[in-house]
Amino acid sequence: MKHSCPVAAFQKLISGKYKLRIVWDLQDGPQRYSEIRSGLLRGLVGTREIAPRVLSREWKALTQSGLIDRKDYGVVPPKVEYRLTRKGKSIVPVIAAIRNWGDRHLSDSEAVKIAAE
Amino acid sequence: MKHSCPVAAFQKLISGKYKLRIVWDLQDGPQRYSEIRSGLLRGLVGTREIAPRVLSREWKALTQSGLIDRKDYGVVPPKVEYRLTRKGKSIVPVIAAIRNWGDRHLSDSEAVKIAAE
């Protein structure tokens, strides 16, 4: 057998508020810290801040799981890019399936409820 | 537009340790409380207990989101069955995609790590 529960493993991999969205946003190419950040803020109605500490933890986790790759250009002012690894790209269709399902089966009211929190 | 982020909505829907697995286990037909419970314990290496409070919360959430349906036979001793709604059934392929991805891209070591916690 492979293992007891791939679903639990997957949930762990993408746990956290932003991991799935980060991977999704990276599918069109590498992005920098602030680009991802503002991309995440877009769509959040409450327009809250995202603590940088939260984001860096998401990236560390995503990097450790091998879904994204961090490239530091080592210049001043700092320039760092994040991009999908092959493994990261392989998960995009799964996210697409999730989005597709959400679009078909989640009502606007449910989405609004979430956006409004 | 439909809404800002179906992914976030989906994550909310299936948040929690057992929701995805419960839905997955119900795809072959209705199950009773204890059946689901032991089904969930199977595959947990640490063989911890699952607090009934946790399970009932999962079910209430799943019922409220319209993914499962609760049928109380109103007999003594109690008999209650849970089954998938149409919406619940519609999400099964998504879980299948997740499992499929997990089987292909998650190493055993990662799975063991999770099972062993």
Add this chain to the structure above:
DNA sequence: CAGCATCCTGCGTGATACTG
């Protein structure tokens, strides 16, 4: 059998301030 009530703990997330 299928839960509910209560207490407790860890962790994810947010807010704020500071740095190379």
Add this chain to the structure above:
DNA sequence: CAGTATCACGCAGGATGCTG
């Protein structure tokens, strides 16, 4: 610009005991 450091808090989830 791209983070790290520190504090605070809510809530998921576990443990235990009781019930219709």
